[in-house]
Amino acid sequence: MKFAPLIPLLPLAGFLINGLLRNKLSKTVTGIVGSGVILVAFLLSFLAFTDVQAGQTQVFRLFDFISVGKLHIPFEFQVDQLTAIFLLIITGVGFLIHVYSTAYMHEETNAHFARFFAYLNLFVFSMLLLVMGGNYVIMFIGWEGVGLCSYLLIGYWFKNTDYNNAAKKAFVMNRIGDLGFLVAVFWIIQLFGTTSYQAVFSQLPGSFSATDITGITLCLLVGAMGKSAQIPLYTWLPDAMAGPTPVSALIHAATMVTAGIYMIARSNFLYVLAPHSMQVVAIIGLATALLAATIALKQNDIKKVLAYSTVSQLGYMFLGLGVGAFTGAVFHVMTHAFFKALLFLGAGSVIHGMHHQQDMRHYGGLKKFMPVTHFAMLMGCLAIAGIPPFSGFFSKDEILVAAFAASPVYYVLGLAGALMTAFYMFRLYAMTFLGQHRGDAHHHPHESPKAITIPLIVLAFLSVVGGLIGIPELFMKDGHKLHNFLDPVFKASQSYMHEHVHPSHSTEWMLLAVSVGLIVAVIVFAVRKFSKPQADTEATGLGKVLENKWYVDELYNTVIVKPILAIGDLFSTAIEKSGIDKLVNGVGKGIQYSSRQLRLLQGGNVGSYLLMMVLSIMLFIWLVFYIKL
Amino acid sequence: MMLSSFIFIPLLAGLLLFFVKQENLVKGISLAVSLAVLAVVLYAISIPAGNAPLSYSRVWLGSLNSNFSLLLDGPAKITTLLTAVSFVLIFLATWKNKYANAHNYYALMLLTMAGLMGVFLSADALLFYFFWELALIPVYFLCSQWGGEKRIAVTFKFFIYTFVGSVLMLIGIIYLYNKTAHHSFAWESFKAVVLTAKEQTYFFLFFFLAFAIKMPLFPFHTWQPDAYETAPTGTTMVLSGVMVKMGLFGVIRWLLPVFPDMSSKMAGCIIVFSIIGILYASLIAIRQDNIKRLIAYSSIAHIGLMSASLFANNSIAYEGVLIQMFNHGINIIGLWIVVDIIEQQTGIRKMSELGGLAHQAPSLTIMLVIVAFANIALPLTNGFIGEFMMFNGLFQYNPWYAVVAGISIILAAVYTLGMIQKVFYGEKSATLQVKDLVPAQWLALACIVVMIFAAGVYPKPLLQLGENALQVVAGSISK
Amino acid sequence: MNLIIFSGLLGVCMMFAGLFMHSKRNITLLATVLMAVLLALNTWEILHGPIFTVNVKDMLAITRFGLLINEILLAAGLLYFLLSGSDIEKVGNNVPDYYALIFFVFAGIGIATSYTNLLMLFLGIEIISIPLYILTGSDKKNLKSIEAALKYFLMGSFSTGIMLMGIALIYGGTGSFLLAKFNLEGTPISYNLVAGFLLILISMAFKVSAAPFHFWTPDVYDGAPTVFTSFMATIVKVAAFVAFIKLFEGAYQIIQAKWQLVIAIIIAATLLIGNITAVFQQSVKRMLAYSSIAQAGFMLFALFAMNNWGKEGIVLYAAAYCLATIGLFAVLAKMEDYTFQGFNGFSKREPMLAVALTIFLLSLAGIPLTVGFFSKYYMVTAAIATGGKYLWLIILAMLCAAVSVYYYFKVIQAMYFKTGEHTAALPATASFRYTVLLAAAFVVFLGVLPQWLLQFLYF
Amino acid sequence: MNTFQIAFWFLSALAVFSSLMVITRKNPVYSVLFLIITFFAISGHYILMNAQFLAIVNIIVYAGAIMVLFLFVLMLMNLNKESEQQKNKYLLWSSAIAGGMLMVLLIAALHTSNPMVLQQPGAGGIGLIKNLGTKLFTDYVVPFELSSILFLSAMVGAVVLGKKGE
């Protein structure tokens, strides 16, 4: 445990080594350093995890970060159950992605290769800072750090303007969320006088006004929306596919997007005291889940489908958080990390094998070319679709049951989302691996090297069995190990939850049956439909709308971006140049003008000079004698 | 005596340089002098002063009761340190630049330095005004002589604009002097002066106008983009890095303590204007194609935040302003250094004509990216500390102000990233030839980067520099 | 007293020098030496008292203030001879006569700075004015010079008429010409007195070229030979100011409230007209004429405030204004082109002079580190010390000071930042350059330690 | 109405009339002559007020010397024709009105100024040469001497301005 502060420092060291010596190191060394530090961090995390499991949590206070007057913000790390879980996910999945990258990015030059690993390490560092931070400010540091890294990685191929735009978009949208977070932090400081989790939560429930708590939680939610790609700040995530595929995997699975979930889970005590905020969280989550799922239905880019599926799954997690199933949400984070990393890396493998072709319409029949990838992807699809006993089933089920407890409407909509998930995932599966190969004849797809497939296998394994740590009561008494493990984090707040009527076991069985049955039906339908080549028809009606992602990007562009640019133009031309500056220059011009006029008084004519003098004399006489002061 | 050496070393060296004709010798002397000043400043601020800050006083104009009195309290420590550091960086970074009549250029730069040091140290109103103007005169010559096109008109506008502000301040100074108990210019007696409500309104506004123009605060900012664009880059660095701090410093030293009631009464209005300025400048910055103007507007936005925070009437914001003064100075000098390198080599300052420089100048790119992110207050860089504290303080004053002002961090990201993208990213250009950093530039930027991270990760030493001042102002706020 | 007696005598000496000396150079040399003697005599008087004791019978009163002003003006005169002597030689053939006239003017100045009787004021002003009419018209080949002389003469005599009317009315009111008798506190103020003072005020405003009685100034300063413009605009003007202040020193309190309003209006008009009209001028000489009006506006603050600050301010202003303007005119007189374009690239032609001129211009603009700053500073302080009632006037004055930066800096811009056609050095000796530089150095010295000069008021 | 008053009114009317003539005559020579008449009228007033010395001096210096000088110059320049151009009509009238207004204003300002009434002539000898001379050479000796500087400069001026041969 005492080595815990080293966990984030190791990736930082890796970043510095790779970053500063990028021109000197060979790819092998870079890869070893880059992955090695994460591996060590993972091992240390595991040690920490075991300590935590033994009931030992600790706060490391390193130094005073900001200390002014009454405000003290130490640089502190906190390792507890929630952190431990996230540490394992981040370093574990992160390590696999690093390994994978050594092969995937091998075509880059030395310096760029090193740069890539430096960014990856920095990314992990930031994320570790985020989850290990002992107060909101440290969390915010990591929070912005991941934003920065996503910017750097999405724009990794900086020659391409579209990629740069995607990177910029990611950063800016994250910043919108960050502002919300920042405001929340200020509010917390004002309300509690501190930002340390323990100090803040120990003051709860206290006698704080509902407005304050609701305000704080809503502001935090805004932050979470940005980072975890929820409506309305989700559009950056699909665009973030511009980065190399391992980056997508890292962003979507292990890091970044889970930050929002982590933050809300971390602030659970605040949220349970603000039921309205909870409701908002749930509704936003649900809406995001559905919206993203509908969009995913019609995407043809393999990474885009996965991206929208991520958004959708994150929506589920938010739904879980919103209905109070914090454990469920964290559980889903974990399983999602496994299978989404798997899917992305698998997709990366496919793309790698297909020579950077990402359009699924050019795939088909890859089963025989890339068996390992195919197997792994199938596992991933099954897991995300929620087929028992794959991991996704348990976590998603837990959220759906909790949603049902909150409101049957949540459940029905959630289920609809789950069905769509199953549909588009198997659409992806079928279009990619089944049927006939539709790509170029002379570009033969090939299986990927070991460094790619081994992580796939590991992740596939985890996707299959990962759910077993959270077996619901229904199947096994005390089967939910994760729940028990996380209990200390959520225990305090649970007693203030608005008790939902927990559905009876029979209801639960029925729900399970319905959902599994429907999902299987959908899968069968999807596989059948998409194994055959599709007619290349122009989509119409709703299809077209979905294909164009509900035109949300266009909407944002028209409603927000363009007006802002227009205002900028207005300011810089109308107000700045011909307004304020003209006014300022006008003073000067006015003086010059009056100068030209005034000098006409000096007509050169003595007579008029004398006349003006006499008139002035008269004026003064009048003033002195006839104006009473 | 040590304090007066802050002023006299550059002053005398500057006068000397007018008569030295060899260019390299001139550059060497300037750098050596700035390093010497830096050494003295570092020594002076490291002296544990106990409760009484370092000070120096000597009768100057006996019958006017004006003394040559200097005071090194918290704000002065930070600003003098900034001045000393800035000039070292500037001389280092522009080592390769060629100037016609270089000796005059460097002499004027050193005179500017002397003036700035004087402004930050004086504890006597008349002396303050003296240096206030003196810092301006060399800059006038620098900009008019070595600036870009339209330099004469632009500099002139800048000069007259700031001059108008300062003459009004002079009226204020004299009036207050007249009202002091024993007709004295000393800072202490100014703080003790008792004014009627009407007088306070007038003279608060007089002082404030001078400072607002210097900062510059919306809507008095229009001289600034033009001046930054046309001034020689070395001078622009002085202008943006150090000189705009004169306005803020003036508020800290002469406005808040002298007009405490009025400061809190007018705070709302000033903060609103500052915030309008922040958003306004940010929005304009987004639409700039000229990289120098972009940085200029970004500076207006940053300064707006600082001025808003100064009036937020709480210690966190205040302390935040203090260290942000330093950090902003360092960061913006870093930005200018990069811009200067690009402009020296390509002659282009339009972003739309640049692009893909990252291929040719990776070190330059990395440095710029770091500085740019520090400029938009990314955590663990120095910019974050100050802005966090300022927003925090502003939030305590009025949450809505903080939220609205906070929009600027989004807009800042937009324009800064846009700039990085347009200048450095994209396809490699066939026509643009840019060499990577030469050692002197590398050293300057590396120093800046180190400072960025040092102050961003462990800001405590900087924060402590300002702490002393905190008590002073806290005392006057409660007066 | 030494000044009055000896400047008259030395003037006569110069007159006769023309008979015996035919080299213009030598005449200038003699005049310079005599001026130095005069300066020494005045210094002697400051230190040890007058050489002759004359029973002045309430006509004159030698005060330290007056002596200090004399000293400054004499020093300025010496500087003027040193710098502009060679240009005086070029005006015409009657060089010794010009010098004689200048010495006579100094006698008038001596009277104007020490009179206590309105008769002496009248005589002093006339002794100053009449030689100036002549000097203005001394460039007889030049129609401008003649035009200026005519205008100056007609308007000057007109204002003398006004002044005499004023004096007559004052006499009617008080029965005396003595300044000391005016301050009749407690007695009802006679209308005669008020009207009389008003008329004198107007005629003195004319002499110091305060608006709206300034109309002669630009034309006369422009038309007169540049060397004599320099003399008129500086030394003579300051003397007129001192006379003005002395006049109101004793009489002021009687009707202060109204006076302040009248003077405030005059100041405002002077500042506005002087500064704003100067902005559009093309000729530096004419710009300086307007600038002298503008500076007069500032000097009038001494009259407005009528306190010790104002007096000290006038002393500083005398030094600041004389040094800077004499220096400027001395260089200007050697230029071939009086327009602003004429100064283009001047720093390349004459780097040393350019530095000095810059300092002079900064001083006129009132930038710190030059004595010009302190002179303005004292004036504003004087005005503020009267209370906050006329704050608008002070603000106006300061804004006008900012406007003045515009036209002063136009010269600096031309000198340093523009390139001109003329590249040859000025026809000036090295000693000329060093003298100008010395004067500039003195401007800076006084700009740092104005006390050095002011201490002579009080030891 | 006694002789004193008759003399006063007569002289006043004469003075005002002839001074009006001075400014209205086109021919400058007439103006000079009317001015001389005005001076005589004023000298008459001086006598009424016991200022005999001044009355004489006025006639000798002003009417005798100065006006002759004027006349001389006029004749020299051959300006005795009515050659003067008229001013712009508006300017002319506004000037005339301004002059009139000035008079009205001054009179209005001064009409209550002093209730004093002057006595008949003959009372006291202030106008005697003896008294004036004593005072001039005792109390007023300084200005008397200093006025020599004025004359010197006038003399130099006449030389400077009048001398030909440039």
Added chain:
Amino acid sequence: MPITYYIFLAVIIFSIGVTGVLTRRNSIIVFMCIELMLNAVNLLLVAFSKMHHERLMLQDPANITAGTEAQLFVFFIMVVAAAEVSIGLAIIVLMYRKVHSVDINFLNRLKN
């Protein structure tokens, strides 16, 4: 005669002089009008001299020189006027020699 009559008379003549200065263009006549103004002043001074003389004589009959200072002032005014005239006419003659005109508006190069 009440002293105000003299004041009025002097003011009238003075104003006539001023009017003449304003209305005429012949510089010699303008100058003559200025002389007229001076004479008005002289008249006024003499009147005041008489007035103060009588006032002071009432208080102190021995003070026979009371009020003479104004008469001396008039004397000095005449002196100065004479000097002024010599210079003024010299200037006018100078001008006439150059341009053959004595019109005050003839020379009009200096303006603005």
